[in-house]
Structures are given as C-alpha cells and as structure tokens.
Amino acid sequence: MDFRRLVRGQVDRPQLERVGREIAARYDRDRVHVSVLEADNWLSTPCVVDDEWFVKVISPQNALVHAVFTGVRNLGVFSRGEEGFFERFESPLAMSQHELEATRKVREIGINAPEPIEAFGVDEVGVLMLEYLPDFRTLDDLDPTEVEALAPALFEALSRMHDHNLAHGDLRGENVLVHDGELYFIDATNVREDGLAAARAYDLASALATLEPAIGGKRAVEIAVGAYDIDALLAAREFLDFVRLRPDHDFEAAHVKGEIEKWAD
Incomplete structure (x- = not known):
C-alpha cells in the first residue's frame, strides 16, 4: 500500500x-x-x-x-x-x-x-x-463570471449561519457545491461553542480567500460588504495570514487586507 x-x-x-x-x-x-x-x-x-x-x-x-x-x-x-x-x-x-x-x-x-x-x-x-446530488460542480470548478454571480449568495448564506450561532469551520471551494444554479454547503467541521466569534471571523476570511483568485480581492470585499459590517471584515482580516498558510487556499492575502482597510478608512 x-x-x-x-x-x-x-x-x-x-x-x-x-x-x-x-x-x-x-x-x-x-x-x-x-x-x-x-x-x-x-x-x-x-x-x-x-x-x-x-x-x-x-x-x-x-x-x-x-x-x-x-x-x-x-x-x-x-x-x-x-x-x-x-x-x-x-x-x-x-x-x-x-x-x-x-x-x-x-x-x-x-x-x-x-x-x-x-x-x-x-x-x-x-x-x-x-x-446524492447528480451533476453538481464545486465552486472551484466555475469560471470567474459564474463565481462573481454566486458570491453574494455565498456571503448571505454564511451570514445566516453566523446569525444563528453556527460556523462552518472549513469553508473552501470544494466544500461549496453548485447544483441547478444554487449553492449547497457540505463538510462543516466541529467548532467549540465558546469559540464561535473567532470561528465566524475565520469563516469570513476563508470565504474571501476562496473568492479572491477568481474575482480579485477588491470585488470579493465589495460583495462581502453587502452581508457583513466593517467590524466583521476587520476581524476576518486578522485571520487571513493564517488561512493563507493552508495548502488548500492560494490567494493574495495582502491585497485582501488592503481592500478591507480601504473600507475601514
């Protein structure tokens, strides 16, 4: 073996x-x-x-x-x-x-x-x-135009999870399925209840990391602002370098940070 x-x-x-x-x-x-x-x-x-x-x-x-x-x-x-x-x-x-x-x-x-x-x-x-969802694609399989069209739904779903005291904990392109034009979420990991605030910031950082390679940091942050306030984005900014170290995320963390900071000014 x-x-x-x-x-x-x-x-x-x-x-x-x-x-x-x-x-x-x-x-x-x-x-x-x-x-x-x-x-x-x-x-x-x-x-x-x-x-x-x-x-x-x-x-x-x-x-x-x-x-x-x-x-x-x-x-x-x-x-x-x-x-x-x-x-x-x-x-x-x-x-x-x-x-x-x-x-x-x-x-x-x-x-x-x-x-x-x-x-x-x-x-x-x-x-x-x-x-079993037949004929699905993952978010990673989509072209940039399709990713941009679905990005608002991604942040809205993530925000709804967070508003209900849930966190995904492992958000990345292969854990977001697209079936009949809609997003489906899979593979949520186990997060301690007393760590939910940090886990939510980590989720948002992971979503930005997932979208940046396809649509750019500027557009990803612009869309995120439609679902999250600036305080949430600033909290996510603190996790971007940590997310960047993961082998399943390859994105420009410094660029995303800069775009968040522009909204904070």
Missing part, C-alpha cells in the same frame, strides 16, 4: 462490501451498488450508492488524520494569541454523527445542503449517508 493511501486511511473493498450489505439491510434491498468516487480526500472514502445516496465511510485512520489537522489548525490560532476553537472527534462514528447533525442544522435555518439520511457504525468505521 502506498504511503498516501495509508495516511488517508482509504477503506478496502471487503469493508465497503460490509457497509453495502448493512445499507441494503437497513433499506430492505437485496443488494446495493457501491461506487467509490475519485476524490483527493484525506478524511473519508466517498462513495455513491445506487445513484441515490452519497456515502462517506470514515476509518480510524481518517479520524486520526482529522485529529492531527485539528491540532495544527489550533496551533495556528494559538499563534495569533487566541484560544483554539476547532474540536477533534473521539471516533469515526462521532465524525459521521457530527456531520449529519451539522447538515440538519444548516438546512433548518434555510440554507441548502444535501438532505441528511443517517449516520451509523459498521465494525470500526463510521458511515454517513446524505442525499
């Missing part, structure tokens, strides 16, 4: 077959077809079952990698003089249960997310079942 697969904890075929048998039993089917999606994913093995459900199978190795990522993120927050607000999970089942509940909460406040079905364990793995 190569090192990257080992680190990612990809679930082997016999385990996937056990998961498939469990799903078939739960939904009174003779059998189900489990297709593994080709995805650069470190935290689960993503699958489609019967072209009806999107299923994440989370291994103990995935949970361990998540714990390591969480520790690194919290160290970055500590370096800013803030207490870390990301929380780790105790098990693969806990990871799947959290995402199920987070998806339910997002939908309850009127934000699009795939319909949550259930979360359960099979042997040592956690299994999350969601509605």
